[in-house]
Amino acid sequence: MWRLFAFILPVIRLYFIGVKVLIYQLLHKSFTLPVLPRQNGRVAIVTGGARGMGYETSRHLASLGTHVVIAGNEEEEGLVAVKKIQKQTGHRKVEFMYLDLASLKSVQQFVQRFKARGLPLHTLVNNAGVMLVPERKTEDGFELHFGLNYLGHFLLTNLLLDVLRDSGQSGGCSRIVTVSSATHYGGRLDLNDLQGRSCYCSHGAYSQSKLALVLFTYQLQERLWARADPVTANAVDPGMVDTDLYQNLCSPAQLAKKPVAKLLFRSSSALQTSLKALTCHCRQVTMVQAG
Numbered sequence: 605m606w607r608l609f610a611f612i613l614p615v616i617r618l619y620f621i622g623v624k625v626l627i628y629q630l631l632h633k634s635f636t637l638p639v640l641p642r643q644n645g646r647v648a649i650v651t652g653g654a655r656g657m658g659y660e661t662s663r664h665l666a667s668l669g670t671h672v673v674i675a676g677n678e679e680e681e682g683l684v685a686v687k688k689i690q691k692q693t694g695h696r697k698v699e700f701m702y703l704d705l706a707s708l709k710s711v712q713q714f715v716q717r718f719k720a721r722g723l724p725l726h727t728l729v730n731n732a733g734v735m736l737v738p739e740r741k742t743e744d745g746f747e748l749h750f751g752l753n754y755l756g757h758f759l760l761t762n763l764l765l766d767v768l769r770d771s772g773q774s775g776g777c778s779r780i781v782t783v784s785s786a787t788h789y790g791g792r793l794d795l796n797d798l799q800g801r802s803c804y805c806s807h808g809a810y811s812q813s814k815l816a817l818v819l820f821t822y823q824l825q826e827r828l829w830a831r832a833d834p835v836t837a838n839a840v841d842p843g844m845v846d847t848d849l850y851q852n853l854c855s856p857a858q859l860a861k862k863p864v865a866k867l868l869f870r871s872s873s874a875l876q877t878s879l880k881a882l883t884c885h886c887r888q889v890t891m892v893q894a895g
């Protein structure tokens with residue numbers, strides 16, 4: 605009985621939050637893209653930048669003149685995205701670098717390869733993620749949502765902090781933008797069972813990973829602020845956006861999602877949310893929400 609309750613509760617919480625977000629989106633349909641200054645000479649890494657919101661973020665940053673590194677685990681898709689962005693924006697400095705966030709070794713190798721090139725880094729967008737995946741483990745044995753969404757980005761951010769600090773010294777501080785989700789409000793961190801071993805629920809695992817990202821961002825921003833580092837950390841909530849993220853919904857939910865997505869899901873607002881975070885004031889600790 606307890607196990608059933610522990611399984612059902614996160615599902616109810618997640619769908620309840622989803623309905624609240626959709627009502628919000630119904631009432632706040634219009635939005636305007638923030639105007640950003642040119643970003644010539646600045647370098648950005650966008651994890652999962654080959655599709656969905658990551659792609660839109662990469663494309664927009666490239667259109668502003670940023671040197672964009674798309675970091676992802678699907679090389680073919682990444683190279684296609686690079687070509688498409690170069691064609692759409694006329695900006696050549698867009699590239700793909702392999703990064704599998706479900707492997708801590710891959711994260712370390714990615715950082716080594718990036719640092720070996722001696723490039724600065726002004727923007728890190730922690731965007732990649734998976735949702736509602738059946739119980740699986742990362743290469744290092746962590747539950748997939750927790751290992752990929754949270755631990756992968758946690759390690760990546762920490763290993764890149766020195767380059768972000770150095771690059772922020774020369775005016776216009778560096779920025780870390782982490783894509784979380786409203787589902788973090790329903791997340792529970794069970795410190796005795798972070799891997800959901802006693803009772804796995806993919807809904808709870810996703811919400812937990814997004815809550816961990818928000819808490820990490822707040823703690824990171826406090827530390828950066830205390831050291832007067834020229835780096836800011838923001839978490840963003842894009843609302844509900846029609847992307848491949850929903851591919852693991854069960855069949856009835858997929859059927860219900862289609863018409864709802866057409867009417868109420870966002871398309872490019874996600875991009876606006878990540879970009880809004882890039883315009884936040886230097887010392888602000890924020891959870892930037894869509895709208």
Ligand SMILES: NC(=O)c1ccc[n+]([C@@H]2O[C@H](COP(=O)([O-])OP(=O)(O)OC[C@H]3O[C@@H](n4cnc5c(N)ncnc54)[C@H](O)[C@@H]3O)[C@@H](O)[C@H]2O)c1
Nearest residue numbers: 652656657677704705706731732733785844845847848849
């Ligand atoms: N779509 C929504 O409604 C919504 C709502 C709230 C938050 N989010 C968050 O937004 C972010 C982007 O999601 P999206 O909607 O664009 O989904 P998406 O499925 O279109 O994109 C996810 C990206 O993550 C990448 N990725 C997956 N596994 C990876 C791995 N092991 N290593 C490196 N990259 C990997 C994928 O290749 C892809 O590029 C995610 O963090 C998601 O949790 C999305």
